[in-house]
Amino acid sequence: MSYSISLTVNGAQRRVQLDDPRVTLLDLLRERLDLTGTKKGCDRGQCGACTVLVDGRRINSCLALAVTLDGADISTIEGLADGDTLHPVQAAFIEHDGFQCGYCTPGQIMSAVGLISEGHAGDDPERVREGMSGNLCRCAAYHGITEAVVDATRRMAETTERKSA
Amino acid sequence: MKRFDYIRPVSVDDAVAAFRPGAAYLGGGTNLLDLMKIGVIQPDTLIDLGRIAELGPIEMLPGGGARVGALVRNSDLAYDRAFAAAFPMVAEAILAGASGQLRNAATVGGNLMQKTRCAYFQDPHSACNRREPGSGCAARGGDNANLAVLGWSDACIATNPSDMCVPLAALGAVVEVQGPAGKRDIPIADFHQLPGDQPETETALQPGELVIAIRLPTEAADFARNARYLKVRERTSFAFALVSVAAALKLDGQKIIAARIALGAVAAKPWRVTAAEDLLVGQAPTEEAFARAADALLEGARASGDNGYKIELARRAVIRALQMSAAGTPKRMPALPASPFGDVAEEHSHV
C-alpha cells in the first residue's frame, strides 16, 4: 500500500509518496526530504533533538508518523532564518553560547521557538528551564540555553511592542 | 517495527467499525509508536483517531463538571483557562508529566491508556506476563526499585505511570467509551485493572472499544480552591514519578468537609481509598489528621522488591500534598508544577 500526503515544509508545498507507513516525520525529513538539520538522539521522545513545529506547535518528530500529518504545516530549523538574518532565538543561542557540539541545538531552538509562542514561560528563567526540560543537552549547555531563551523572549516582545506602537 | 495498514476514519462509528483483532487505535502516538518501535506492541492495523472531530472538544458543563474529548491534547487541556480553574490539580498533574513537546502531541485518551514503564515489559526478550501471558515476571527479583507496593500480585508488580490519571481518579472521573456494543460509562476507579492473575488485562475496555471522553462530575469542581498535585522525582523535571499524590480538600473555615486523595506510581492503577478520605471529614487540617489518612490509604502496602522505601515516601508525600492543598491552590501555576520546589522557585529568578 502506498500513501500520498501533502505537507507544507518551511513554507513550501510538498507532495510525498510514502511506500511505507512506518516512516516517522523525523526519518521523512532526514532520509527522504534531505532536511538533515533535525537530529535524532533517541528516536523515542526522550531527548528532544528531533523537535520541530507542526502547525505551530513543538512536537517530537520521532514519535509522529508521517502518514498522519497529511495537510500539516511543518517548520524545521532550516526554515527559521530569514535569508541571512537569523531568527532572534538563533542569534541569542550564538551570543549566549547556548551549545557546544551543536547536536541538540536544532531541537533546542525549535523547542524554544515553540515555548515562546506558547507564552506560558515569559522571561522567567525558572519557567524557561522547566519549559526546556524536554531537550537534553549532554554537553550541558543549559546555562547558556536558558540565558538565550530568556533574552530572545525579551527581544521578541520588544519587537512586537514596537510594531504595535 | 512491523508493517501495518493505516486507516483514518472521520467518525467514531467508522473507527469502531474498522476495528478488528490486531488493530490498535492511534492517539498522539507518543506511547504506541514508541512501543511499536521496540517491538512490544505489533499491531497490523493502525486506526488513526486524529481526524475525528467529535473527539475534539473541551466542554464545561452547566453546574460545574466538564467533558473532555479523548483527542484533546494534554497541553490544551492543562492550559484551558476554564478547565484549569475548575480542576487545577488535573492541570498541574498534566504539566508535571513528560515534556512540553510530548504534551503537545499526547491525547487525553492515550494518556489514560498508556502502558506501564516496567523495564521488562519494554523488553521483548524478558519474561513478562503482562506482555506475554504465562511467560513469567522478570521484574520479580530484577530491577524493580520503582515498581508497585500496592495492589500487586505474584504475576505482575507493574505500576501505572500516568500523572493525569491520579487527580482524575481522586475526582471520580467517568470514562465514556464506545465500541461494537455501543456506548457506556466506566467509573475511572474501575477503568484500570489490578493485575491479579491476568495482568494482560490492563483496562476495562472490551476489544474494539475506544475512549471517547472523560467526564468530571459536578462535585469535582467543589475542590478547586484547595487542590494540589505533588510528584516526587529523581530529577527536577522530565522524569516519571517515584510516588505522586493528588490531594484536594473542601474546607469550611478550619474544618474539612470533604477530601479527595489518590496516589500515583504505587500500583497498576491510581490508588484511591475512600475510607481514608472519610477519616478527614469533620477534622481540622492538621498533620496528625493527614497522617491518619495517609496510613489508611497505604494500608496493606508491601514491597514487591527493592521498593519498600516507596511506602514511607508515599506516606510522607500524602501528608505533604494534603498540607499543600490546605494552604490553597496557588493563583498561578507554579514554575515547576507539582515539584516540592515548585512554589518557591520564583523568588530566586536569576539565571
Added chain:
Amino acid sequence: MSDPVTMPIRFGSNSGQSVTRRDGVAKVTGRATYAADNHPDGMLYAVFAPATIARGRVTHLDTAAAKAHPGVVEVFTPQNRPPVVGDPDKKPFMFAIPLELLQDDTVRYAMQPIALVIGETLEAATEGARLLNPQYAAETPRTGMDAEAAKPAPSGPFGRPAEVVHGDTAAGLAKAVETLDVTYDTPAQYHNAMEPHAIVAKWDGDRLEIDTPNQAIVLSRAFYAYYLGIPADHILIRSPYLGGGFGSKAVPYSPLVLTIAAARVLDRPLKLVLSRSQMFGPVGHRGATRQRLRIGIDDQAQMTALDHVATAIVDSFDSSFPEPAAGASQGLYAASALRSALMVVHNDIGVPGAMRAPGEASGSAALECAIDEMAEKAGIDPLEFRLKNYADIEPGTGKPYSSKALRECYAKGAQRFGWAGRPLAPRQMVDENGFLTGWGMGTALFGAPMFAAQARAVLRPDGTGLVETAAADMGQGAWTALAQIAADSLGLPLDKVEFRSGSSDLPDGGVAGGSGHTATAGGALHAAGTDAIRRLGELAAADPASPLFGTGNQGFIPRDGRLYAARDESRSEAYADIIARAGGEAIEGKGSASRPPEDAGRYAMYSHGAVFAEVKIDPVLFQMRVTRLVGAFAAGRIINPKLAESQLMGGMIWGISFALHEEARFDKRTGRIMNSDLAGYHIPVNADVRGLEVMTVHEDDPHVNPLGIKGVGEIGVTGTVGAIGNAIWHATGRRIRHFPIRIEDLLAQD
C-alpha cells in the same frame, strides 16, 4: 638551569578574546553536517542486531525471516561475515580494543553486534534486525562488584603502573592521631553523547571514504587501515563536527568497522547509526568502582597517610582499561605517605574506556568526600583542612608544579560563594522555605597532558591566511579557539584566516582527549604560523625594495597583516606586498607540537580548581536540588574565556549528573542494563541546573608548553561530585558513600 622556552611567545589580539563560535551559524541553522547527515547516491542502511544475553553463544538467527522482509537486502552473520584482514581479537595499537566483527558466535557482553542487516530503507533494515530473533546457549554472566574476588590490576590504562607508592602508608596510619577508613562506590556510566555513533562508508575500488564522528582522525585512520588491509592513505575520514564525544569517539568500534566491511562486500555505500540503547555496550563506558580510602592525620591535622585502593569492574576479554580512580589521590594533598592501587573484577560487559575525566571523576568523587569526612573528624572547616594539607610540591615525587594557582582558586571561589561563616556541624541551615540547606566543597584536579600534532600554515598572496590540521571539534570549540591561536601566530585578524580541519587528509591534529587538544593542535598551528612568518621575514629582509630590507637579525612582529621590524616599528610592510614582489607564491610554514620528554619529567603539570556547592533538600521527601555551584579554575592560559567557561560549566553539570543522576542499572541475573535509554538513564535536564558560576584564575605557565595552555575539558567534573556529596552531608548529616545519591538513600537513614 635554562628556561625551556627559548623563543618568546607573542600573542596578538585574538587569543584571550571571548569570540563567539565560528561554527555558530552553521550549528544554529542546521547546516552543520554531522556524519549521519550524509547520504551518498545508492546508499543502503545498515542496522546491527544486538545480543540480548551477556554471555554464551548464539545458536540460531532467523535469517530467513529477516531476508523475507520487503526491502531487506542482505543479512550478515558469522556464516557469511564480511571479510576483514586485521585480526579483530588483537589490539593493533594502544587505545584499540578487541572487536566483534562476527568472527564467531560467542557473546561476550549484552548489546554486542551479532548480525548486520542491510536494507533499502531504514525501516526495512530495522525490522529485519528485529526479525532475526536470536536464540542462545546462555551461560551465567558475571555481573557486579561481587562477581569474583578482586585481583590486582596487571597495569593501569595506557600502560601506567597499577600501584604507586611513596613512603609507608601503614606506618603513617599507625602513627596518626585520627584515622579514617571508608569505602565509596561509583556506578558504571555510559557516555551517551547526544549524537549516537554513526558512520557512512563509501568504497571506490580499494579507496574508502567515511563520515564518522571521531576524536582522533589520523590515528583512527591507521586502525581502519589495519582491519581493512588497505594503506592508510587510501582512507579519507571526514569528521567536521562531532555531536559530543566525551572519550567514546576516539577509536573504531565493532559496529563501525563491520559496516565498512559490509559496504565493501556489497559495493554500495552504507549508513549505520546506533540506536540509543546500542550506546550501552559496544562503544565504551566508565567502569564501576569500589574505592577504599584510608587517611591518617597528626595533631596538626596534617595528613600522615593517604591510601587509596580502587577496584574497577572490567570486561573479561581485554581488561585494558580499569577506571584508574585511585590515581586521583596522587598529586593533590601533601600526605607524608601516599599509596594508590588499582584492582580489577571481571564482568561480562563491554570494554570500558576513557570517559570524561577517566579515573579522576570517580576517584575525585571518593577522595573529596573522604577529605571532607577527615576534616569533620578533625573538627576543622574543610577548606582550612585542605589548605593545611596544601602541596607546594607534588607529594610523593617532590617535583615542582609547572604552575599551581589552587590557593587563588580556593580564595576566589570561597569569596564568591560566601563560604565564610559556614557552620561546621551538619544540619544547621534551613532556608526561608524550610529546605535543609548544605554547603560543600571539593578540589578539582586534572593533568595537563600533551600529545603530538602537526600543522600547516599558508600566507596567501592576498595576505590572508590558511591553516590546516586534522583537529576535532566535539563541542569544545576547536573551530574557534584553534583559529584564534593560528591567527595570532600569523598576525592576522581572525576573519582573515581560513581554518581547515576535521578531515584525515590534513596534517595530524592529534587526539582530542585528555584536555590536551588546544595545547597540542594549537601548539602545532602556532608553530606553523610562526614558521610561515619567519619565511616571510626572510623574504622581506633579503629584498632591497622592502622597507624591511636588512632587518632580518632583529626579528619581526606580525600584526594585522603587516610585518614590523622588531626594534623599529616605523619600518613595516604588508604581507601581500612582500609576497607580490617575491613572485606571488603563497608562503608555507610547517609546525609540530609535543612535549619534550625533559620537561615532562621535570615538572608536575595539572589544572586545578575549587568547587563550592549549595544543595537544598526537602526535609521530609528528600528530593534534592543543587541551587548554586561556583567553580574557580586555574588552567594556564585561556584562549577563549567564553568557550572555556562553557566547557567548565558542562563539566560541572556532569558533576551534578554523577552525584545525583547517572547510573547504569544492571539486572544481576542476566548482566543486561535495564535502563538503556534516556528516560531511564537520567542525565540532568535544564531544570536541574541553576545558580552556576565559573571563574578562571590566570596562570603564566612557561613549562607545560610554549603557549602556556593546560586545558579545561574535563576538570569541571572533578571536585564537583565531592562538593555536592559533601553539601548533602552538610544539609542532612548523612554520609551516603555511593553515587548517585538518591532520595531513598536519605530516606532510609531518616
